[in-house]
Amino acid sequence: MAAFKTLDDLTDIAGKRILLRVDLNVPVADGKVTDSTRIERVAPTILELSARGAKVILLAHFGRPKGEPVADMSLSLIVSAVNEVLGRKVFFAADCIGPEAEQAVGKMANGDILLLENTRFHKGEEKNDPAFTEELAQNGDIFVNDAFSAAHRAHASTEGLAHHLPAYAGRTMQAELEALEKGLGNPARPVVAIVGGAKVSSKIDLLQNLVKRVDALVIGGGMANTFLAANGIEVGKSLCEHDLADVAQKIMAEAKASNCTIVLPVDGVVAREFKANAANEVVVTELIPADAMILDVGPQSVEDVKEWIAKAATLVWNGPLGAFEIQPFDAATVAAARFAAERTKAGTLVSVAGGGDTVAALNHAGVADDFSYVSTAGGAFLEWMEGKELPGVAVLSKSE
Template sequence: MAFKTLDDISDLTGKRALVRVDLNVPMDGGKVTDTTRIERVLPTIKELSDKGAKVILLAHFGRPKGEKVDSMSLAPVTQAVSNLLGKTVGFANDCIGTAAAGAVAVMQNGQVLLMENTRFHKGEEKNDPKFAKALAANGDIFVNDAFSAAHRAHGSTEGIARLLPAYAGRTMQAELEALGSALGEPERPVLAVVGGAKVSSKIDLLENLVSKVDMLVIGGGMANTFLAAKGVDVGKSLCEHDLADTAKKIMAAADTANCEIVLPADAVVAKEFKAGADNDTVGLDAIPSDGMILDVGAASIDVVKTKIDAAKTLVWNGPLGAFEIAPFDIATVAAAKHAADNTKAGKLNSVAGGGDTVAALNHAGAAGDFSYVSTAGGAFLEWLEGKELPGVKALES
């Protein structure tokens, strides 16, 4: 897709730049406990500020459902943004109306202002044209740097982009370019690694991927559903037996599309899910009736590594096992490190994101060596599912 970026703006001096960012950060006792999302949008804020724009940040926080909820105010986030940005960030106690207009009116070129939670207004999630117009009244241009909110057609993500010249911020640009390189016009062969607990939450994703990729590794609890559909007795493992027909349809669609589906070749089983639990690695024909599959074994790891070696492009979503508790993190860590090594060696374009993926790759110490790791959850998944993202569509030039 073609979209405009900050490179398409010739002069930002004095321009009121309304910038949609994701500041929906974890808080504890009024303090931000994880600044990852703030750090992601700093390049855009700094660039606009350095070029003389008046930078006005729009963001949501929590789910106040159109009501003003003090515990969901963005005011406490202001200091964290200031600290990381290295300059004072102002705060307006509303995002529209006289309070917002007054705060913007006194801004000097290069200054940064954070507006109050957009979701304090019902018009935000309803994408009310009047609300979008009220937001746009305080800006000359709109910059969307919140890919993680791009799957929502809200006033501050989609509505406003129809009213002002709209551009992708640097994080949004990097995200769209990475995703385009992974599934838009990828270098083949393309490998997708999809894990997680349930098939039911990823049916659309799997159905889309089998038509887009050359190889699909299925891991985690969802692999059990596919194994069961093939007649494997998975014991007491997490398994959606009622989705056996769905699994069979996905495998048939993959066969038609010449997409190779890779399922576990062996399993690490235990009778209980706890740290250090007694476990055995067994063949698929030897899973005990009272055992749970909690990871895949050495044979499966070798197969996954071979597929990674054969690929030029990797899309990763979800862990291969119950990585949260050792020793059931072994396969996820091994595969992630192998993908990271191939990426560092220039052999692989690796793009990952969604759900537990970031946590799993961080746990493996591999996230920093992937080509791109998206912090977006729902938006990344909907993109993998082949769905149109309203906040991205609105940026098309």
């Protein structure tokens, strides 16, 4: 990963207009924010810049308005939530460019915080249009990107601005990049990856990248069934992409060539219906009943996973091992997550996890705060794990 500039490289910013890209794409119901996690994550950067006397101008998107103003996707809906998290008055401008934005910026005193309207209300945002980017840049002296979750998009407010203004990573972006560097960029070895979830088809690029970069790859969830089937094992009525057997075999061959051990379940918890507390039994994978489905990996498989975690110096995790949303099929995910958390707290493991289901699963297990880093970035985290360059990160390089 190329070196990037952080807030530590910023000096004498009192009175400077800082365009700060943040992720405020929070869930809202009945006009109220229901989860302020993303606001809380960017609060340190906002408050630090404000405390240093900068004029902090927040740029963000909200929903997918497709280049047109949409009332229920206005950032005005979340101003009160931002106020509450920051403990500060946050001003609001009803546009992110043009006279309204310019006038609001012009009224700012040192240390003020201003939230501009949804950047995606303009078609130029997602097109990274030079003219739109230039209009955004006119209201700033410095660009700070603290939205890793949007870094996989080459949009005006995530990538374009860095070509017009001196560009820096905010504290959240910095923490994310440093954690990811420890996870796969320059990790302590052995490195073990756990990848779960429903389908291989959504994670082909991810698996192909990981087998070249980790020492062991644990595959769980529905996608493990596709690998089992590719090895000639009957998986009954389990979720399985039989048409991807060739892909699974190719990934296993690439792993072998790269000296990466593929770890598949040796037993499973099976049931005849997909519902909470359904009658279930533990069966070795070679004996899955034709009328049953695997809903979780079995206890011996959990022990195998824990054994690999015990060997690891670095763990990267994306996706649950089973149908963790319904009991008792959350058992394997919870057990493995808690074991990884114990080793992390003991100082013997660097653990980096991310992805929507993964975050939910770690929260369910009560250990999200015990991992070294848990990314809420979704698509950006997945693309990083796939080995793809993220435009919003690349443009922050010190060589720019």
